[in-house]
Every structure is written in structure tokens, then in C-alpha cells.
Amino acid sequence: MINSKYTIREHNEAIILKTLIDEKEISRAALAEISGLNKASVSSITKKLLDDKLIVETRVGNASNLGGRKPIMLTFNSKAALSLALDVAPHYIEGVLTYIDGEIVSEVSFHDLDITIENSLEQILRVINDLTSILPKTPHDIVGLCIGIHGLIDEDTILYTPNYQLPRNLKEQLIQQFNFPVYLENEANLAALGEYTFTSRTDSLISLSIHTGIGAGIVENGLLRNGKHRKAGEIGHTILIPNGKICPCGNHGCLEQYASHGALYRELSASLGKNITSATVVAEYIKDNHIVKDALKKNAEYLGIAISSFSAVYDPDIVIINSSIYRQIPELLPLLQAQMTGHFSKDVKVQISSLNQNLTLLGGVSKTIQHFLNIQNLKL
Numbered sequence: 515m516i517n518s519k520y521t522i523r524e525h526n527e528a529i530i531l532k533t534l535i536d537e538k539e540i541s542r543a544a545l546a547e548i549s550g551l552n553k554a555s556v557s558s559i560t561k562k563l564l565d566d567k568l569i570v571e572t573r574v575g576n577a578s579n580l581g582g583r584k585p586i587m588l589t590f591n592s593k594a595a596l597s598l599a600l601d602v603a604p605h606y607i608e609g610v611l612t613y614i615d616g617e618i619v620s621e622v623s624f625h626d627l628d629i630t631i632e633n634s635l636e637q638i639l640r641v642i643n644d645l646t647s648i649l650p651k652t653p654h655d656i657v658g659l660c661i662g663i664h665g666l667i668d669e670d671t672i673l674y675t676p677n678y679q680l681p682r683n684l685k686e687q688l689i690q691q692f693n694f695p696v697y698l699e700n701e702a703n704l705a706a707l708g709e710y711t712f713t714s715r716t717d718s719l720i721s722l723s724i725h726t727g728i729g730a731g732i733v734e735n736g737l738l739r740n741g742k743h744r745k746a747g748e749i750g751h752t753i754l755i756p757n758g759k760i761c762p763c764g765n766h767g768c769l770e771q772y773a774s775h776g777a778l779y780r781e782l783s784a785s786l787g788k789n790i791t792s793a794t795v796v797a798e799y800i801k802d803n804h805i806v807k808d809a810l811k812k813n814a815e816y817l818g819i820a821i822s823s824f825s826a827v828y829d830p831d832i833v834i835i836n837s838s839i840y841r842q843i844p845e846l847l848p849l850l851q852a853q854m855t856g857h858f859s860k861d862v863k864v865q866i867s868s869l870n871q872n873l874t875l876l877g878g879v880s881k882t883i884q885h886f887l888n889i890q891n892l893k894l
Contacts, residue, residue: 524888525888526549526551526555526559527559527562527563527888528887528888528889529549529551530545530549530551530556530559530560530563531563531568531569531590531887531888531889532887532889532892533545533548533549534569534588534589534590535590535889535892535893535894536893538589538590539572539587539588539589540587540588540589541585541586541587541588542556542557542560542585542586542588543585544585545560545588560588566594566653567591567594567653567654568590568591568594568653568887569588569589569590569591570588570589570591571586571587571588572587572588572589573586573587574586574587590615591653592613592614592615592617593613593614593615593650593652594614594652594653594654595613595614595652595653595654595655595656595657595886596611596612596613596614596619596649596650596652596654596655596656596657597611597612597613597614597656597657597658597660597878597879597882597883597886598610598611598642598645598646598656598658598659598660598878598882599612599659599660599661599662599704599874599875599876599877599878599879599881599882600638600641600642600659600660600661600662600875600878601661601662601701601704601872601874601875601878602629602634602637602638602661602662602663602664602680603629603664603678603701603725603726604628604629604664604677604678604726605625605626605627605628605629606623606624606625606626606627607623607624607627607629607637607638607641608621608622608623608624608641608872608874608875609621609622609623609641609642609644609645609875610645610872610875610878610879611645611646611649611656612879613652614657614883614886614887615894616711616712616876616879616880616883616894619650620644620645620648621645621875622641622644622645624637624640624641629678629680630678630679631679631680631681634680634681634684635681635684635687635688638661638688639691642659654886655694656692656694657694657695657882657883657885657886658694658695658696658697658881658882658883658885658886659688659692659694659695659696659697659882660696660697660698660699660704660877660878660879660881660882661684661688661696661697661698661699661878662699662700662701662704662874662875662877662878663675663680663698663699663700663701664677664678664700664701664725664726664727664729665677665680665700666700666744666745666748667698667699667700667744668744669697669698670685670686670698671683671685672684672685672698674763676727676761676762676763677726677727677762677776684698685697685698695882695885697878697881697882697885699877699878699881700729700731700744700747701723701729701874702721702722702723702729702730702731702747703729703731703732703738703740703747703877704731704873704874704875704876704877704878704880704881705721705723705731705836705873705874705877706719706720706721706730706731706732706733706738706834706877707731707733707738707876707877707880707881708721708869708873708874708875708876708877708878708879708880709721709731709733709834709836709867709869709873709877710733710736710880710893711876711877711880711892711893711894712869712876712880712894713867713868713869714733714832714834716831716832717733717734717735717736717891718733718734718735718829718830718831718832719732719733719830719831719832719833719834720732720733720747720824720825720828720830720832720833720834721733721833721834721836721867721873722749722817722821722833722834722835722836722837723836723837723873723874724773724774724775724817724835724836724837724839724840725774725775725776725837726774726775726776727750727770727774727776728749728750728769728770728773728774728817728820729747729748729749729750730747730748730749730824731747731877732746732747732828732830734828735891736890736891737890737891749769749820749824750768750769750770750774751763751765751768751769751770752768752769752820752823752824753765753766753767753768753769754767754768754769754771754772754773754816754819754820755767755771755772758771758772759771759772769816769817769820772812772813772816773813773814773816773817773820775792775837775838775839777813778790778795778809778810778813778839779791779795781809782794782795782798782805782806782809785805785809786798786805786806792838792839792842795810795839795843796839796842796843799843810839810843810846810849811846811849813846814846814847814849814850815849815850815852815853817850818849818850818851818852818853818854819853821833821850821853821854821859821862821864822853822854822856822858822859825854825858825859825862826856826858826859829858830862831862831863832862832863832864832865833862833863833864833865834864834865834866834867835847835850835864835865835866835867836867836873837866840866841866841867841870844866847864847865847866850864851864880892880894
């Protein structure tokens with residue numbers, strides 16, 4: 515690896531930016547002390563960042579006890595640029611446009627869709643056009659688009675989406691439409707990144723996304739753990755019941771055939787003889803429908819067994835559940851935790867996500883900002 519002056523300077527700029535984000539407001543002298551860079555480097559870098567409108571001078575601070583000139587305080591310019599993020603699921607697309615501190619500028623949601631290879635690009639472009647119809651003026655405009663995909667991807671190609679079909683070259687199609695970077699990422703990974711960036715106090719967590727399927731995003735030391743072939747976290751395709759129900763992945767007895775929202779809807783639809791949604795499940799639960807309550811209990815127990823096994827492998831500080839049903843029926847959590855009594859899982863904290871917003875979108879925002887600022891373990 516060649517460490518050119520430019521590379522080192524870029525790294526040092528990222529150190530200064532991260533320190534500014536962490537400290538909120540700080541003087542140049544304090545920046546030098548915290549970052550470990552010398553005062554001349556800090557002065558040069560802050561001048562460039564001021565010219566780039568990434569930081570701003572806010573006020574004159576207080577002089578030190580030894581006297582001398584009063585410092586000019588600096589802060590990160592959270593309105594310097596914009597970020598786009600989309601969650602493209604089998605039957606919905608949600609999108610958000612934010613500033614680079616995560617503050618939402620606009621958001622849209624299209625549900626009851628049927629996303630296919632043929633219509634996916636058109637549907638995505640419709641969402642982006644809606645989000646960007648009125649853009650606030652910023653020095654750097656839109657600095658990236660990140661799309662959450664419900665399936666396996668590498669950095670450029672969609673490899674496998676079990677519950678819907680997308681073009682493998684979707685990223686290439688989107689790059690041809692825009693003059694800013696485009697990123698694809700697994701939606702559960704983005705949910706974990708959203709939790710880490712915007713709420714978590716730990717740098718080791720698992721975010722469990724429960725939708726049509728089940729996926730886990732793993733953050734260790736503030737970084738996403740993808741695995742060698744970017745398949746880490748596919749907990750929904752671990753075997754729960756040997757020789758059980760067939761799964762679109764080709765296995766039998768996968769967890770998501772028993773503990774996902776999709777599995778719950780299918781079971782209750784057959785039992786109750788009507789179409790089931792999360793709203794239906796919650797409404798019937800409130801009515802004390804015993805069929806629904808029994809199905810939810812079994813669903814939670816299966817999930818608890820899987821989390822117990824997963825925790826023994828990855829040893830996280832916390833497992834965060836991202837589920838519209840668990841968010842509305844928190845009484846399910848103790849049923850799940852009752853399965854986590856073994857030595858390797860009993861001390862793992864499990865909680866329901868406190869974020870009501872789409873975590874995949876927040877993670878997508880985080881990913882674009884990380885790339886733009888060259889800061890990996892970003893906390894906002």
C-alpha cells in the first residue's frame with residue numbers, strides 16, 4: 515500500500531472531522547490535543563475544511579486561565595450535503611432524503627407493490643424523483659445513494675433475493691442515471707448500521723430484522739461484519755427444524771419458515787380464513803384471540819432459540835429486534851428471553867428497537883455519509 519501525502523492528508527482530515535462530530539464544538543487547540551496532530555497540521559486541515567464548507571466557525575470562546583487570545587470555536591456543518599437512502603422490499607419501497615447528520619428533509623413510501631426484474635428500476639426512479647423534487651441548497655448537493663436489498667449482494671451485483679426478483683446489475687443501471695455514488699447493501703446490515711450510528715452506546719451489537727424473512731446485521735468494534743462472501747448474518751436460513759418446511763433457499767426447516775412475519779401471516783391466514791397483516795395481528799391480539807396469541811407465543815419461542823444459538827457464536831453486547839409486531843406487542847419479549855437460559859446467552863441483553871423510523875433507511879444514510887467523510891465508525 516502506497517502512503518502518499520494525499521492519502522495521509524485525507525486520513526488526517528477524517529480524524530479532524532470525526533473529532534468535531536464527537537465533540538460538537540471545539541477549538542483548534544483542543545482539536546490538536548484530542549486528535550494527536552500538531553497545531554500546524556490542524557490549522558492547515560481546518561482551513562481546507564472551512565473552504566470546503568464542511569465545518570464552520572461558530573463563536574469566540576473563553577480564554578484559558580493563562581490568558582492569551584480567545585479561541586474561535588469550530589463545529590461540523592451538518593447541512594453541507596445531502597444523502598439518499600431507499601429500502602426496496604418485495605412489496606414496498608420506502609425512501610428518505612436527509613442532511614449529513616441524518617435530519618430528514620423528505621420521505622416517501624409506496625406500499626402494495628409487486629417489485630419485479632422488469633419494473634424495479636422504474637419504481638426506484640419514481641421514488642427518487644419524488645424525494646428530490648425540491649432540493650435544499652447545500653455546498654455539496656447529494657453525495658450518495660444507498661439501497662437496502664432483502665437478499666445477498668456483493669458490492670456491485672445482486673446475488674440472491676429469496677422473496678422477489680431484482681436485476682443482478684441494478685447498481686450499474688442506477689450509476690448510469692446519476693452523477694453521485696451508488697451503494698447496495700443487505701437491508702439487515704443497514705438496520706444494524708442505523709442502530710449503531712444513531713442510538714447504540716455499544717460497539718458490538720446484532721440487529722435482527724424480521725419481515726417477510728429474517729436477517730441479522732452484525733456490528734463488531736463499530737464495523738459491519740459481512741463475512742468473506744458477504745453472507746454473514748443470514749440467520750433466517752439456519753436450520754431450526756430438520757426436514758421441516760421447504761424454504762425458497764433450497765433447504766428444509768429454515769428459521770424464517772417458522773419465526774418470520776411472513777410465516778406468521780401464512781399460518782394465521784390458514785387458521786382464520788382471511789388475509790393477514792401486522793395490523794391484523796395486533797388487532798386480534800388486543801381482542802384476546804387465542805389462535806393469534808398461541809401463534810405469536812410459538813413464533814417468539816422459535817426466535818428465542820435462534821437468538822440463543824446466534825449469541826453463542828457472535829457474543830454481542832446486545833441483540834436489538836427490529837419488528838413492527840414486537841414494537842407493538844412488547845409482551846412477546848419475555849417469551850423470547852425464556853429460551854435464553856444457557857451459559858452463553860443468559861447475559862445477552864435483548865431489546866426492541868427504540869427507533870420508529872425505518873432502520874434500513876437510517877443505515878443507508880449512515881453508509882453514504884461514512885463514504886463521503888471517510889469515517890467508518892461514525893456516530894451521530
